[in-house]
Amino acid sequence: MVFLSRPTKFQPKRPLFVGILANTMLSTVPGLSGAGPSPEGSLLVPILDAELIWNGRITSSDATPNTSTGCPTPATITRAVMGLTGLTPLFINAGLVHRPTIPVLEIPSNAGNDPRKGPSVPDAIRLYHEGVRIGSLLSSHDLLVIGECVPGGTTTALCVLRALGYDARVSSASIKNPDSMKEKVCSDVLNRIGKIPDNPLEVIHEAGDPMMAVTAGIVEGFPGTVLLAGGTQMLAVTAIISALGKQIPEVVTTVYVRDDPNASCDKTARDIGTPITYVDPGFGEIGHSGLVRYCIGEVKEGMGCGGAMMLGNLMNHSPEEITQAILSFISEYSP
Amino acid sequence: MVFLSRPTKFQPKRPLFVGILANTMLSTVPGLSGAGPSPEGSLLVPILDAELIWNGRITSSDATPNTSTGCPTPATITRAVMGLTGLTPLFINAGLVHRPTIPVLEIPSNAGNDPRKGPSVPDAIRLYHEGVRIGSLLSSHDLLVIGECVPGGTTTALCVLRALGYDARVSSASIKNPDSMKEKVCSDVLNRIGKIPDNPLEVIHEAGDPMMAVTAGIVEGFPGTVLLAGGTQMLAVTAIISALGKQIPEVVTTVYVRDDPNASCDKTARDIGTPITYVDPGFGEIGHSGLVRYCIGEVKEGMGCGGAMMLGNLMNHSPEEITQAILSFISEYSP
Numbered sequence: 170m171v172f173l174s175r176p177t178k179f180q181p182k183r184p185l186f187v188g189i190l191a192n193t194m195l196s197t198v199p200g201l202s203g204a205g206p207s208p209e210g211s212l213l214v215p216i217l218d219a220e221l222i223w224n225g226r227i228t229s230s231d232a233t234p235n236t237s238t239g240c241p242t243p244a245t246i247t248r249a250v251m252g253l254t255g256l257t258p259l260f261i262n263a264g265l266v267h268r269p270t271i272p273v274l275e276i277p278s279n280a281g282n283d284p285r286k287g288p289s290v291p292d293a294i295r296l297y298h299e300g301v302r303i304g305s306l307l308s309s310h311d312l313l314v315i316g317e318c319v320p321g322g323t324t325t326a327l328c329v330l331r332a333l334g335y336d337a338r339v340s341s342a343s344i345k346n347p348d349s350m351k352e353k354v355c356s357d358v359l360n361r362i363g364k365i366p367d368n369p370l371e372v373i374h375e376a377g378d379p380m381m382a383v384t385a386g387i388v389e390g391f392p393g394t395v396l397l398a399g400g401t402q403m404l405a406v407t408a409i410i411s412a413l414g415k416q417i418p419e420v421v422t423t424v425y426v427r428d429d430p431n432a433s434c435d436k437t438a439r440d441i442g443t444p445i446t447y448v449d450p451g452f453g454e455i456g457h458s459g460l461v462r463y464c465i466g467e468v469k470e471g472m473g474c475g476g477a478m479m480l481g482n483l484m485n486h487s488p489e490e491i492t493q494a495i496l497s498f499i500s501e502y503s504p
Numbered sequence: 505m506v507f508l509s510r511p512t513k514f515q516p517k518r519p520l521f522v523g524i525l526a527n528t529m530l531s532t533v534p535g536l537s538g539a540g541p542s543p544e545g546s547l548l549v550p551i552l553d554a555e556l557i558w559n560g561r562i563t564s565s566d567a568t569p570n571t572s573t574g575c576p577t578p579a580t581i582t583r584a585v586m587g588l589t590g591l592t593p594l595f596i597n598a599g600l601v602h603r604p605t606i607p608v609l610e611i612p613s614n615a616g617n618d619p620r621k622g623p624s625v626p627d628a629i630r631l632y633h634e635g636v637r638i639g640s641l642l643s644s645h646d647l648l649v650i651g652e653c654v655p656g657g658t659t660t661a662l663c664v665l666r667a668l669g670y671d672a673r674v675s676s677a678s679i680k681n682p683d684s685m686k687e688k689v690c691s692d693v694l695n696r697i698g699k700i701p702d703n704p705l706e707v708i709h710e711a712g713d714p715m716m717a718v719t720a721g722i723v724e725g726f727p728g729t730v731l732l733a734g735g736t737q738m739l740a741v742t743a744i745i746s747a748l749g750k751q752i753p754e755v756v757t758t759v760y761v762r763d764d765p766n767a768s769c770d771k772t773a774r775d776i777g778t779p780i781t782y783v784d785p786g787f788g789e790i791g792h793s794g795l796v797r798y799c800i801g802e803v804k805e806g807m808g809c810g811g812a813m814m815l816g817n818l819m820n821h822s823p824e825e826i827t828q829a830i831l832s833f834i835s836e837y838s839p
Contacts, residue, residue: 183644223637257641268612272634275610277603299607302558306592309518309644 196321203342243471264379300386316473398476400426531656538677539655578806599714635721651808733811735761
């Protein structure tokens with residue numbers, strides 16, 4: 170097993186893990202999102218995941234950190250790495266329906282609208298510019314690892330990638346990716362928009378979600394190294410950054426996204442010109458029946474868990490230490 | 505004119521200016537607070553001041569940045585120094601009535617209650633512990649300069665200092681300090697509490713404001729150097745920190761607070777054992793009729809403006825550059 174698909178010698182001195190939280194109302198369309206216990210319940214997932222990472226457990230409700238099949242939310246992986254490395258993460262609210270329950274850097278904003286019905290992020294340009302300021306605010310760090318939690322966000326990613334001309338297919342948190350539903354939403358959105366705007370931020374405005382605008386802005390404003398931690402959603406962000414004519418940051422995700430036969434992760438990364446690293450934590454071999462499900466295509470990635478594992482490795486923790494920390498946290502949390 | 509009352513050779517490499525925002529319902533008692541256009545309007549002051557610093561102007565309303573006598577809000581000073589140094593400030597919402605209009609690190613919390621009626625910060629211990637986590641989150645910096653904006657906060661400071669046994673008198677943003685009103689509130693609060701709690705955080709719980717709990721927590725969690733930028737309100741925070749048995753950080757404020765005959769700034773700092781630096785920007789001589797009013801006891805300090813000026817100096821800007829930047833910003837904003 171190769172833990173990181175591309176070797177790196179970068180050793181960050183002052184790294185920060187950032188989790189960007191947002192909603193798109195697309196997650197409330199029944200069947201579209203695999204996150205949360207129900208379409209409405211999907212809206213709460215970013216808040217509960219951030220709470221789990223900050224507090225070590227979900228404290229505001231009796232929600233389980235596992236899917237109905239016992240597969241742990243990727244936030245448990247990110248939390249385990251934060252515990253191992255001693256890092257304190259920064260969460261940013263780019264646009265949520267509900268109010269967070271832990272300390273979060275709040276950008277005044279709203280959840281993303283359904284892009285079939287009208288512009289999904291009317292404030293995209295303002296959010297981008299606030300992101301630039303936040304990138305500058307974080308400039309004492311030498312590395313940002315930026316993850317995201319946006320239920321329904323693979324569908325906004327599909328809309329943005331297609332609007333920018335990429336023949337992309339996106340991943341899903343579900344084993345059975347609702348491809349045809351996503352394709353239908355995407356064609357409805359592209360039909361509504363008609364002529365694609367020249368300004369890539371206007372593409373987010375029409376078809377994206379608030380996370381994309383804030384993340385692209387942070388990348389622009391931050392002077393150090395950025396790793397965008399996520400799968401096809403972060404590829405959509407790099408497609409925006411490329412269309413803006415800026416330097417594209419590296420993306421890091423799990424092998425489970427790369428190996429998703431319904432998605433075109435590796436091809437799309439090549440098409441955009443995005444350097445990408447895949448993390449293989451070997452969940453098939455560590456003896457947890459829930460984590461094994463990542464290997465058969467459930468969950469796969471989320472809350473920057475792939476990037477968090479890479480960060481742990483860059484901070485000199487061995488793959489074995491990292492997977493043991495994950496197993497230990499998960500076993501204690503839901504034995 | 506001596507710009508800093510105590511010489512220092514510390515040259516920060518990665519400094520951060522932090523503004524802690526909170527409300528206490530005491531600011532809505534007519535006559536008690538000099539902040540804002542009216543008792544109810546005082547509640548908005550932290551949000552408008554943060555907006556002014558972040559955006560360079562008040563954008564959410566047509567409010568003036570000056571008092572009715574033309575004296576500029578201290579936030580204009582802090583803004584001018586941010587512009588001069590190129591620093592991006594971090595604002596933290598420790599407990600406000602209204603929602604901020606710019607990016608702010610939000611701690612889930614409420615405004616402080618009127619301590620005459622019951623415990624003023626029921627969540628003081630939780631806020632302290634979130635502050636500790638935030639101090640750790642900011643550990644990539646080598647210096648934090650922490651200012652505050654809490655209208656009515658000199659009265660909660662009086663209550664806390666007296667509860668902790670200090671024979672203190674506090675400053676005011678008004679030329680005519682409403683001493684007797686503050687004394688009456690304080691004696692009502694101490695009568696209500698009866699026996700003073702042993703745990704200093706319980707003193708905040710009973711008689712303080714949310715800023716105090718969060719600031720004391722950040723000081724505990726942050727591994728580098730902290731300057732608490734404020735007058736008698738920050739002395740109250742150091743009194744709490746001293747009572748907790750922790751190392752007391754340095755306070756920095758303006759000579760206008762030191763020279764307030766109604767306050768006991770220098771004596772109280774000595775009583776607590778707080779190292780204190782006074783900044784003298786010489787507002788009497790720079791040719792602005794509004795800033796001259798600082799010298800006759802109006803405004804005096806706020807939003808960490810004394811600490812911001814000291815920070816500019818630590819970053820190798822001369823006193824002349826700093827006062828010119830202030831004059832230039834104020835003249836452009838309200839010519």
